[in-house]
Amino acid sequence: MSESRAHIHIDKLTMAYGDFVIQRDLSFDINRGDIFVIMGGSGCGKSTLLKHMLGLITPAKGDIAFNGQSFFSAPPARQDEMRQGWGITYQTGGMFSAMTLAENVTLPLQLYTDFNRDQIAEVVAYKLALVGLDGYQDYYPSEVSGGMRKRAALARAIALDPEILFFDEPSAGLDPISSRLLDELIQQLQESTGATVVMVTHELPSIYGIATNSVYLDAHTRTMIGYGDPKHLRDHSNEPVVRQFLTRGLGAAEDSTA
Numbered sequence: 617m618s619e620s621r622a623h624i625h626i627d628k629l630t631m632a633y634g635d636f637v638i639q640r641d642l643s644f645d646i647n648r649g650d651i652f653v654i655m656g657g658s659g660c661g662k663s664t665l666l667k668h669m670l671g672l673i674t675p676a677k678g679d680i681a682f683n684g685q686s687f688f689s690a691p692p693a694r695q696d697e698m699r700q701g702w703g704i705t706y707q708t709g710g711m712f713s714a715m716t717l718a719e720n721v722t723l724p725l726q727l728y729t730d731f732n733r734d735q736i737a738e739v740v741a742y743k744l745a746l747v748g749l750d751g752y753q754d755y756y757p758s759e760v761s762g763g764m765r766k767r768a769a770l771a772r773a774i775a776l777d778p779e780i781l782f783f784d785e786p787s788a789g790l791d792p793i794s795s796r797l798l799d800e801l802i803q804q805l806q807e808s809t810g811a812t813v814v815m816v817t818h819e820l821p822s823i824y825g826i827a828t829n830s831v832y833l834d835a836h837t838r839t840m841i842g843y844g845d846p847k848h849l850r851d852h853s854n855e856p857v858v859r860q861f862l863t864r865g866l867g868a869a870e871d872s873t874a
């Protein structure tokens with residue numbers, strides 16, 4: 617493992633399903649407090665990279681380190697400890713439909729803390745208020761809008777005060793206004809907690825609105841061909857595909873890379 621002071625260090629990572637290599641030789645850092653975006657065309661391996669970062673898939677080669685410690689060579693108990701510092705929201709929100717919003721947020725607190733009922737209720741009310749869902753504790757996921765469901769999922773993800781927040785396409789399926797509100801919320805939460813945010817998205821408003829750093833995975837060459845502030849990449853990348861991805865829809869028809 618090479619030396620790095622980054623919060624998350626991707627080290628010569630090659631990802632494959634069986635013999636089929638999805639991306640090879642990825643090396644980059646995600647610094648503490650970054651809002652880091654994983655970009656790239658459809659099928660390039662963005663979700664696969666996120667699954668590697670979450671320790672759900674073992675790399676074909678290379679490693680991922682958190683605070684300088686290798687995840688994949690750590691013993692299972694240590695991996696579990698690392699995981700407890702992460703909050704995750706999935707594309708669909710992943711809320712349990714038979715539970716109220718409050719019960720959904722309660723779940724990780726019941727599983728991973730020794731708080732009593734009153735303490736848990738207090739944290740749950742606080743987290744729901746943080747995402748603007750004060751008063752919606754007793755609603756079921758199906759009774760609120762898509763944007764509210766995503767915010768409730770976010771409240772659950774921050775229940776244990778994670779130091780890293782992972783998002784897979786957070787604004788998928790949302791209208792532009794709800795999407796913008798969610799971006800603002802992610803940015804506010806990052807600022808107030810200092811957490812590192814890692815998200816897969818191809819939404820340009822999110823990328824330009826809140827990302828501080830990014831990587832671009834290329835489906836064709838199967839490796840990263842862009843790394844840096846997305847606005848800088850848009851204006852200065854030597855890779856036409858990256859510039860095209862980052863300017864699509866801006867004066868031209870939506871292209872097929874997204």
Ligand SMILES: Nc1ncnc2c1ncn2[C@@H]1O[C@H](COP(=O)(O)OP(=O)(O)OP(=O)(O)O)[C@@H](O)[C@H]1O
Pocket residue numbers: 633638656657658659660661662663664665
């Ligand atoms: N479990 C799996 N087994 C085999 N191949 C898979 C598996 N999951 C994904 N793939 C393939 O790996 C490639 C990368 O998929 P992935 O979902 O990571 O891409 P993505 O960039 O997130 O795509 P999208 O933007 O369309 O969501 C695709 O070719 C996909 O078909």
